[in-house]
Amino acid sequence: xxxxxxxxxxxxxxxxxxxxxxxxxxSKIYFGFPEIIDGSIERFASWKASCATKAPAGQGNVxxxxxxxxxxxxxxxxxxxxxxxxESSGYEICDYP
Numbered sequence: 107x108x109x110x111x112x113x114x115x116x117x118x119x120x121x122x123x124x125x126x127x128x129x130x131x132x133s134k135i136y137f138g139f140p141e142i143i144d145g146s147i148e149r150f151a152s153w154k155a156s157c158a159t160k161a162p163a164g165q166g167n168v169x170x171x172x173x174x175x176x177x178x179x180x181x182x183x184x185x186x187x188x189x190x191x192x193e194s195s196g197y198e199i200c201d202y203p
Contacts, residue, residue, distance in 0.1 A: 121149035125172035132184055139197060140180030140182050142174035145150060156183040157200030 124148045133139045150171040153161050157173060165187030173183045176199070184197035
């Protein structure tokens with residue numbers, strides 16, 4: 107278990123404010139987007155470092171891969187991708203860290 111945590115730690119990257127801003131947008135776009143604990147948001151270099159069970163869906167290039175702790179139990183992994191004429195985004199709620 108500590109190996110996975112150290113791997114995830116190594117794949118976090120500095121966030122320029124993109125992930126908190128994206129969380130606010132997602133809460134307006136997706137009715138069921140959960141409430142995230144302030145200060146718990148991380149940005150990842152790879153979705154494999156997150157709690158997600160599969161890669162982000164949708165076409166295009168990844169712009170941001172983010173994860174935050176929920177006010178209840180678990181985490182939420184969310185992302186945005188950009189393509190030539192469109193964006194796609196989504197999220198996955200995880201019951202484990």
